[in-house]
Amino acid sequence: MNSAVDTISVARSALAEARSAVVLTGAGVSVESGVPTFRGAGGLWKTFRAEELATPFAFERDPKLVWEWYDWRRQRIAQAKPNPGHHALVELERRISEFLLVTQNVDGLHADAGSREIVELHGSIWRTQCVGCLEVRNNREVPMKSMPPRCRCGALLRPDVVWFGEGLPPGALNRATRASQKCDVMLIVGTSSVVYPAASLGPAAVHGGAQVFEINTEPSDLSLYYTLLQGKAGEVLPALL
Numbered sequence: 077m078n079s080a081v082d083t084i085s086v087a088r089s090a091l092a093e094a095r096s097a098v099v100l101t102g103a104g105v106s107v108e109s110g111v112p113t114f115r116g117a118g119g120l121w122k123t124f125r126a127e128e129l130a131t132p133f134a135f136e137r138d139p140k141l142v143w144e145w146y147d148w149r150r151q152r153i154a155q156a157k158p159n160p161g162h163h164a165l166v167e168l169e170r171r172i173s174e175f176l177l178v179t180q181n182v183d184g185l186h187a188d189a190g191s192r193e194i195v196e197l198h199g200s201i202w203r204t205q206c207v208g209c210l211e212v213r214n215n216r217e218v219p220m221k222s223m224p225p226r227c228r229c230g231a232l233l234r235p236d237v238v239w240f241g242e243g244l245p246p247g248a249l250n251r252a253t254r255a256s257q258k259c260d261v262m263l264i265v266g267t268s269s270v271v272y273p274a275a276s277l278g279p280a281a282v283h284g285g286a287q288v289f290e291i292n293t294e295p296s297d298l299s300l301y302y303t304l305l306q307g308k309a310g311e312v313l314p315a316l317l
């Protein structure tokens with residue numbers, strides 16, 4: 077018997093019987109849409125790692141450099157369309173009465189696909205926040221005309237995302253944590269599970285008694301706590317329906 081197919085049928089049955097489910101996604105779910113991941117092959121921009129650019133210190137030191145990275149990513153994401161993995165999660169939401177999609181991604185592709193109950197843990201690349209007056213605005217300008225961009229009040233604008241050392245939006249983290257603690261099934265899709273507190277949601281679900289399945293092309297840091305369905309999100313997620 078093919079064990080990968082077997083675990084897929086176990087996951088499919090668990091989802092069919094679930095009253096409540098949480099799906100946690102990371103950069104891997106958008107790879108098949110052409111959006112690069114942060115870590116591993118293709119995870120570097122120039123010679124920088126995410127840990128060097130996604131920080132308030134990097135922005136303070138060199139806002140233009142940090143904006144060049146975001147502008148490059150915004151251009152890639154602007155051309156991206158949701159893939160079969162994103163679409164399968166829309167259908168899953170339609171089938172399960174209590175459903176929450178928790179994403180670490182800032183690309184907005186889950187909403188583009190039609191998912192409705194979404195918690196964005198790390199913000200959105202399509203909003204800016206003024207570091208002076210703190211105003212948050214939608215911003216779809218691609219490429220950015222002035223680098224780094226400035227607010228009407230004259231202060232610098234930053235991407236409205238969560239950088240290392242910054243707190244997650246408290247409402248978002250609370251909602252994600254509560255749902256994870258009480259769900260019947262959790263799917264963890266396309267994340268290396270190295271960034272906290274997002275990575276703690278899987279263990280919270282295990283602790284609450286949920287069946288937790290991980291969908292990833294490679295084992296992650298926390299795979300031994302979950303049932304791994306190894307493969308591409310765009311192929312495995314549709315197979316779960």
Ligand code: BJW
Pocket residue numbers: 101102103104105107108113114115116119126130180181182198237238239240241242243244265266267268269270271272273291292293294296307308309310
């Ligand atoms: C596929 C695939 C396919 C490929 N199909 N799969 C506890 C322990 C240790 C450290 C900490 C801790 N608690 C807090 C920390 C500090 C820190 C942290 O976690 N550091 C670790 C790196 C060590 N966390 C924070 O600072 C957080 N804030 C916080 O905790 O505040 C309170 C506090 C402050 C100060 C001190 C202590 C506490 C904030 C974290 C913010 C993360 N921000 C970023 C940038 C967001 C904006 C942007 O996009 O630019 O979020 S970093 C980056 O990593 C981004 C991502 O959302 C995040 C996670 O990455 P993800 O999604 O997992 O992507 P990859 O690339 O890592 O993995 C892709 C995966 O896909 C791989 O596994 C592939 O195999 C797979 N894959 N193709 C399926 N087709």
Ligand code: ZN
Pocket residue numbers: 206207208209210211227228229230231
């Ligand atoms: Zn301002």
